[in-house]
């Protein structure tokens with residue numbers, strides 16, 4: 629298993645207790661600083677794979693190597709933002725680190741600058757747009773110095789303009805900060821922003837490569 633990868637998955641198998649196999653010999657690698665997108669039909673196991681990577685599920689069979697810390701951005705930001713204001717929410721992820729007040733302030737400000745939200749630091753979460761909420765979730769991970777970010781359909785609830793704004797911003801973050809991103813999507817327009825796309829089918833990688841190559845494979849499979 630290549631330990632120099634940001635993410636390396638080798639022969640991963642997973643089934644839910646009640647059901648059929650979801651991942652069946654899934655292997656893939658993501659290089660440090662790569663923006664990789666993961667596609668596949670409904671139920672092909674994309675979210676399950678992200679949850680296994682994030683350590684939210686136990687791995688029954690296979691191996692996972694992952695650069696840490698790892699951040700997770702959910703489809704619905706209301707499922708992960710827990711504090712009343714932007715700054716408090718970004719700081720919340722640092723509570724276990726026992727940092728001095730000034731260090732927390734600095735880490736929060738730096739993270740908010742990276743996602744262009746410093747001016748909204750005191751704004752209540754309820755007064756943010758969906759795209760702004762997703763950027764708060766990303767800032768929370770950045771404040772914790774996450775090197776790998778996992779995104780589970782983060783644009784699914786956004787309008788088309790906010791969708792492209794978010795994906796472009798994550799691409800900039802990946803390229804400027806050397807962060808690695810694995811991004812699950814159903815929206816083909818987003819593929820133009822990634823370095824490489826991976827198509828998951830029947831629990832394993834069916835195709836991977838440049839965005840155009842994977843779009844073509846999807847068309848051949850009549851999945852578009």
Ligand SMILES: Nc1ncnc2c1ncn2[C@@H]1O[C@H](COP(=O)(O)OP(=O)(O)OP(=O)(O)O)[C@@H](O)[C@H]1O
Pocket residue numbers: 644645646647650668669670671672673674675676677
């Ligand atoms: N908590 C759970 N308990 C039992 N089965 C589950 C659970 N979560 C997902 N599944 C099942 O596992 C399979 C894979 O689901 P998963 O959510 O990983 O797919 P997905 O590729 O992310 O789908 P989608 O594109 O619809 O989000 C599906 O058959 C789903 O019904």
